[in-house]
Amino acid sequence: MSDNPLLEPIHGITLEDYSAACAKMGSGLSEADIAKALGVEVPVWQEANLLWPERMKQDETFHIVTLFGQYFGQADQHPKFSNLKAAVSAEGGANTDRIKSDKSFYEELEVARQVAYEYGLDGAQWIADKYGITLGDFQIAASNWNAQIHQDIAADFEGYNERQAAYKAKYQQLFADAQGGNVADDIEF
Template sequence: MEERYSLVDHPASFKSRGLGQFADSVLPLIDQSISRDAPEAAVVQQIVSKYKGKKVEFLTVADKKGDFNRSTIEVIDWNEAKNRKEDIFKRFLQSPFTNEYLPFGYRLTDDGKEYLYLAETLDTPSPWVRSYGEDSSNTWVGHYYGSSLRNCAIIPFTLPEQYLNRDAFEVASELEALAQENNDASIKAAGFESLAHVNYAIERARRSVTVGIAEAQSLLDEQSKKMEAAMSENIAAAQSGGLLDPIKGISLEDWAAANVQISNGRPLAEVLKVLETEKPVWDEVSAEWMARMSQDTTFAISKVYGDAFTNPNMGRFAQAGGGAAQGSGEADKVKNDFELYIKIMCHQNMASTQGIDAASVLKQYGLSVTDWSMVGAHWAPKMGSDLTLAMKMSPLMEKYNAEFASAGTGSDISF
């Protein structure tokens, strides 16, 4: 018998858990007829009698936030299944745990690994569900889920084979349309038992999308941190090497901000006044900074120059006052609404194909060219670092390209 620890106060105790432990997205899918206050053996009996020979989703809670583990298992009646030919059944029969655990589920993973899901039959405050697999030994049953069978859950569906190994985002969209239609013949033709089965598949696809985005975002964030660290080193090296030293008293920040101020419509005379210089000196300084930037293999100068388009009031312009236009209230509205940003982008693109000036499109939204430049500077880095925006972008572009193609880009738009 395995060494055990006292579980009276362990969070796995069924007395401290309930259906509320699961996320709202799965609660409507769970078979709530399975007892949560019966003895463990009785719960096993209920599950086996109801689902023997059927594949189901088996859920166990992973953390206090309602996240959970899920596995597709075949529910088995051990009295009938123990003589099956699979190796895992033979191994468990020869193990020292047959009096302590009762197999109720079988799982074969995509990579060919076999597992038996075990309900603990010992009389403990919280008998744990275990999985017996190739890494189990005569002294260790296998991985435990930190939960009694009474705290786990059964979803009586699995995903039809034709939807496996497909893009989850595409599957979710396809099944949402099927659910919206809600036609029994179409549902059964697609391989589902009922609308509830379709809703289960939608939830699973959406979860796959969320998990996939989170994993990819984590990798992207890690890469971004490395790139930021490398850029910081580049900037430090450029500074120590004199590459970022001011030219005739005008720093890189001054020069970058001045260029943005000019491009945003501020008169050159005002810019030169802030810099306390004259045009011949400015021309010489600007040419020298451009030359340095073209020869800068560290891209430190380009980084500071690009940052100025997000914050044009840097360097001496931070205290100068009366700086470059900060954008209208409509610009702020677009900065806070990604869908509106994509909508305007599509509107301009469609307009350009018809020879309509993009500036006239912007006027329909109360925006100037300067406003749009600042909005773009706001969203561009976010789109490059936030994968959820990338996932939203394609369907939004499809939606608004179709809308403007059919409605005509020159018409007035309200929002």
């Protein structure tokens, strides 16, 4: 156990618990579900939910927030939440598994989500509607792929950028078509 006082549990809720809880909230679990899984009542959970981010704010070394990201990515393995899943369709379940095991699939959807926002859509909702993947699961995937994507960028910056640009072009086209084109499509050089 670390000596860092900023890592002390808050009302018995550890940073691992808190991080997994946040991931699961993003997947559609209610505060009551979260509190129950952690063995506390809602007022206790709400205090921890307020105080853990304070610990992160107080820590200029970013150690707490880094650990938060790691534990967030491991939410599916957290014993207190392992049997707790929000209801998703079979297809949603398959896509959720895929986004965590297929890096290209994750990268493509991450671009799609951003481009959706650029076309005035709620990107997180678009992903949920289209693929049945919750924001929490999306963020779990993000946090798990993060290190590897950094390695990819270091190894082949251009290749990475090309893939990203291709995804971007694909989804810009898709969303532009849906809104009847871009505002300046008719302006040519």
